[in-house]
Amino acid sequence: MRRQLPIEPVSTEEVEEEYNLVTLLACSECDYFRFKEHEGEVVYERRGRCPECGSDLIVEGVFRTEADPGAFPDYEEVKRVLRALEEAGYEAEDHRVLEDGSIELRYERRGDPRELARRLGELGFAAEPGEEAGSLRVFKHVVPKEEPGYLIPLLLSVPIFAWAGGWYAFRSAWYGLEFAVAFSAIFFAKELAKFWAAGREGLDPRLPLALPVPHFPGGYSGVVRSNVRPMLARSLCRVGAAGLSVGFLVSSAVFALGALHRHVPVKFKVLHSTWSLLLASGLGLKANPLTLAGWAGLAVTWLSALPVYPLEGGYIMRYYLGNTGAVRWLSALSLLVQAFLRWYHVAIVALLVLLKITSRIPKDRSFLDDDERKDWGPMLLLTFILACLAAPAPLGLWPWDRIVSLPKEYAWLFLR
Numbered sequence: 001m002r003r004q005l006p007i008e009p010v011s012t013e014e015v016e017e018e019y020n021l022v023t024l025l026a027c028s029e030c031d032y033f034r035f036k037e038h039e040g041e042v043v044y045e046r047r048g049r050c051p052e053c054g055s056d057l058i059v060e061g062v063f064r065t066e067a068d069p070g071a072f073p074d075y076e077e078v079k080r081v082l083r084a085l086e087e088a089g090y091e092a093e094d095h096r097v098l099e100d101g102s103i104e105l106r107y108e109r110r111g112d113p114r115e116l117a118r119r120l121g122e123l124g125f126a127a128e129p130g131e132e133a134g135s136l137r138v139f140k141h142v143v144p145k146e147e148p149g150y151l152i153p154l155l156l157s158v159p160i161f162a163w164a165g166g167w168y169a170f171r172s173a174w175y176g177l178e179f180a181v182a183f184s185a186i187f188f189a190k191e192l193a194k195f196w197a198a199g200r201e202g203l204d205p206r207l208p209l210a211l212p213v214p215h216f217p218g219g220y221s222g223v224v225r226s227n228v229r230p231m232l233a234r235s236l237c238r239v240g241a242a243g244l245s246v247g248f249l250v251s252s253a254v255f256a257l258g259a260l261h262r263h264v265p266v267k268f269k270v271l272h273s274t275w276s277l278l279l280a281s282g283l284g285l286k287a288n289p290l291t292l293a294g295w296a297g298l299a300v301t302w303l304s305a306l307p308v309y310p311l312e313g314g315y316i317m318r319y320y321l322g323n324t325g326a327v328r329w330l331s332a333l334s335l336l337v338q339a340f341l342r343w344y345h346v347a348i349v350a351l352l353v354l355l356k357i358t359s360r361i362p363k364d365r366s367f368l369d370d371d372e373r374k375d376w377g378p379m380l381l382l383t384f385i386l387a388c389l390a391a392p393a394p395l396g397l398w399p400w401d402r403i404v405s406l407p408k409e410y411a412w413l414f415l416r
Helices: 077-087 113-123 151-170 175-198 235-258 274-283 291-304 313-321 324-341 345-356 377-387
Strands: 021-029 033-037 046-048 057-064 091-097 102-110 125-129 135-140 207-210 221-223
Touching: 077 091, 077 102, 077 125, 077 313, 091 377, 113 125, 125 313, 151 175, 151 207, 175 221, 175 235, 175 291, 221 291, 235 274, 235 291, 235 313, 235 377, 274 291, 274 377, 291 313, 313 377
Parallel strands: none
Antiparallel strands: 021 033, 021 057, 046 057, 091 102, 102 135, 125 135, 207 221
């Protein structure tokens, strides 16, 4: 493999402080090569023997790069990547290593992207479409060895904030605890469903990044993290659909269980969604920590369904739109609507956190399956949840009765 990187004559003194210098060693007879940190080698200098055929290893070039030298693949890794393409049904025509350490591959026949994603993930590599049709860019996916220390405190903050929200609603530590247990069960059931779906999609999930919302109801979603860089939009779509489905079903079940418990007055007015109104009218629900936890879980599910990347609704919309720019605009619009409908300081916290996360979406992020025919089931699920759970104020703390006249049936009949 010769001339894999564009050779640029550079001065070591000029570049070493600003760039990394990488030396390419290539066999004089076979296609063996090796990248290493620059240690004063000179182009065309002989540096050892080829482990494949025993011929001389020659310094073919010294390159400047902003990538870590460890990001460059070795000979065996390139061979394994080519084998993964072949086993996934791709027919590679040509390949070369670029100056950032990625491998550019051109293929004549396209194979199964799901199988390719699985095989590359097992090798510790990720891939995305190249700039030209019929090309792929494959690169090492580096995963931190240790989990960030703030993940567990964020997860623990969900029941803590939920307890504070329950105390605020009922002015009772015991009822606050009952609410916190019920709401946390909904929240973690939804996150476990996403964790399970990510595992089935081969993403090797890690601890999620919880997004708590002080002080009520305690948290409303978590961001999926994995040891494998997601390469298929369909995989993230399925993760999002799993979280929304379980969140909707478990919240509805907890909401309905409130019919079995005695009435406990809530200290503030909250507003029905279409779905909660249907359940409340049909079951004659009373106000208590279970009904409020189920209602809060439904509100959380609605918020998670908004097309805010990287939450569940954003995963699903990203699958259909195939363009992170469009998802960006939808995310910002959803957050602005949410900021208007929700209590002001909660909205500001959510706005800042989610805009920060959303702004970090790589503009050039693309997936291997963007051009495949779509499955419209997740979109129907997303539309159903958004339509059923929409309410004038999802967390219901605006004094709407002083601003506009709302229909009487939206004023939580079972709280009277």
